[in-house]
Amino acid sequence: MATAPELPCHAAATFDDAQAIVRQSCAPLGVEWVPLAKAGRRTLAGDAIAQIDSPRRDSAAMDGFAVRSEDFAGDFTRFVLQGESVAGGSQPLPLRPGAAMRISTGAPIPLGADRVVMREHARLDGKEVILPRTSGKPHVRPRASDFAKGTALLPAGSRIGPRAMVVAAAADIAKLPVWRQPRLRVMVNGDELVVPGNAAPDVDTIPDSLSEALLLMARQWGAKPLGTLRSMDRVEDLRAAAMAAMDGTDLIVVAGGASHGHRDLARRALMPLGLRMAFAGVAMKPGKPLWYGRIGRTHVLGLPGNPTAALTTARLFLAPMICALSGAGFDQALQWSEHRLLHDAPGRSDRDQFLCAAGDNAGDGVAIIERQEASAQMLLARADLLVERRAHAVPAVAGSRVRCLRF
Numbered sequence: 001m002a003t004a005p006e007l008p009c010h011a012a013a014t015f016d017d018a019q020a021i022v023r024q025s026c027a028p029l030g031v032e033w034v035p036l037a038k039a040g041r042r043t044l045a046g047d048a049i050a051q052i053d054s055p056r057r058d059s060a061a062m063d064g065f066a067v068r069s070e071d072f073a074g075d076f077t078r079f080v081l082q083g084e085s086v087a088g089g090s091q092p093l094p095l096r097p098g099a100a101m102r103i104s105t106g107a108p109i110p111l112g113a114d115r116v117v118m119r120e121h122a123r124l125d126g127k128e129v130i131l132p133r134t135s136g137k138p139h140v141r142p143r144a145s146d147f148a149k150g151t152a153l154l155p156a157g158s159r160i161g162p163r164a165m166v167v168a169a170a171a172d173i174a175k176l177p178v179w180r181q182p183r184l185r186v187m188v189n190g191d192e193l194v195v196p197g198n199a200a201p202d203v204d205t206i207p208d209s210l211s212e213a214l215l216l217m218a219r220q221w222g223a224k225p226l227g228t229l230r231s232m233d234r235v236e237d238l239r240a241a242a243m244a245a246m247d248g249t250d251l252i253v254v255a256g257g258a259s260h261g262h263r264d265l266a267r268r269a270l271m272p273l274g275l276r277m278a279f280a281g282v283a284m285k286p287g288k289p290l291w292y293g294r295i296g297r298t299h300v301l302g303l304p305g306n307p308t309a310a311l312t313t314a315r316l317f318l319a320p321m322i323c324a325l326s327g328a329g330f331d332q333a334l335q336w337s338e339h340r341l342l343h344d345a346p347g348r349s350d351r352d353q354f355l356c357a358a359g360d361n362a363g364d365g366v367a368i369i370e371r372q373e374a375s376a377q378m379l380l381a382r383a384d385l386l387v388e389r390r391a392h393a394v395p396a397v398a399g400s401r402v403r404c405l406r407f
């Protein structure tokens with residue numbers, strides 16, 4: 001890791017350098033075994049292996065009658081009824097020649113039978129049943145025809161969502177090896193900040209609009225949010241908050257206090273705790289004050305205080321960090337896609353820009369939102385994409401394709 005730059009810092013790193021530093025610094029935290037019920041949204045650290053065959057035995061695919069195909073003598077044949085096989089029942093006796101066994105979907109097929117005639121095609125007559133000759137599907141699911149015991153059903157690296165959960169449960173897996181979730185704490189600082197819902201009576205205050213959003217983003221990308229610590233604009237306050245934040249935490253996100261103001265104290269407060277900086281300042285817009293370092297094993301990401309800048313940089317840095325720490329891989333959160341610009345995008349910038357934009361619902365069009373102020377917040381209500389405009393890029397005309405990230 002690079003050594004701590006002197007304060008005040010300049011926009012030291014390029015966006016690509018900063019991404020490379022963070023990518024290299026964030027390795028998966030370790031493996032733990034969790035019960036299936038706790039495995040949702042976690043990332044597999046090893047393959048999920050089938051513990052049983054599915055189906056477990058040759059089974060009926062329909063409710064009806066199990067028969068031998070060779071017993072059919074004409075278009076309709078009369079069979080003697082021989083007991084019943086039900087789902088959850090044990091293997092029935094072998095089917096006698098000329099007999100039909102009542103059977104339900106999922107029930108084991110008696111030895112000798114090779115076909116199930118559906119219930120709705122059968123005519124019962126006392127202790128016998130008259131069945132039509134059918135040449136279609138035999139309605140038998142052979143043992144292990146879905147998967148066999150020992151098969152790797154979900155590869156390491158899969159995220160457990162509802163579909164994977166069905167597969168793991170069907171495989172009779174009790175516990176899964178998953179990567180440990182990074183435990184994350186948010187620190188916000190500012191004398192002006194109050195818990196949302198408490199600002200109205202005092203014009204000197206504003207709602208803390210970042211804490212819950214950052215915790216939510218963290219949870220969405222696979223972290224275990226531990227909560228927020230708020231502090232006033234005093235070094236001692238911040239330091240006390242940071243000491244509390246360190247406890248059992250893998251990743252601290254500090255929002256605000258990142259810039260050059262004499263009250264922007266975040267790094268100054270954390271230095272005596274052993275903070276080692278990797279970069280402070282990135283040539284990007286928004287996000288110039290972004291910084292990253294470590295205190296021991298704890299990662300510390302410093303976001304600019306301006307809310308849209310904070311959320312944009314969190315999407316570009318925090319989300320991939322969480323994915324990397326939780327075994328899903330840094331790039332899991334950086335799935336760029338190309339969209340068609342709905343208007344000209346003029347202007348060259350000397351910094352890489354990541355602009356709030358709105359996709360059109362119908363196609364792959366995207367419109368950059370006009371007022372791009374890092375302190376603005378209302379635009380986030382409709383900014384579902386970030387458009388990348390690299391430094392010194394030539395102006396883009398309507399219809400050209402731009403790289404975008406889901407925001």
Ligand SMILES: Nc1nc2c(c(=O)[nH]1)N[C@H]1C(S)=C(S)[C@@H](COP(=O)(O)OP(=O)(O)OC[C@H]3O[C@@H](n4cnc5c(N)ncnc54)[C@H](O)[C@@H]3O)O[C@H]1N2
Binds near residue numbers: 209
């Ligand atoms: N002289 C300079 N001034 C500024 C620079 C610069 O390079 N030189 N950079 C500007 C940029 S870019 C940004 S972004 C901001 C970032 O400043 P800080 O990270 O130090 O953030 P604060 O000063 O603490 O706050 C800035 C602004 O954001 C509001 N804020 C902070 N936290 C929250 C929160 N949790 N919820 C809602 N709003 C929050 C805070 O009230 C301030 O209005 O600095 C520029 N200045």
Ligand code: MOO
Binds near residue numbers: 285310
């Ligand atoms: O870059 Mo600041 O992060 O523009 O608002």
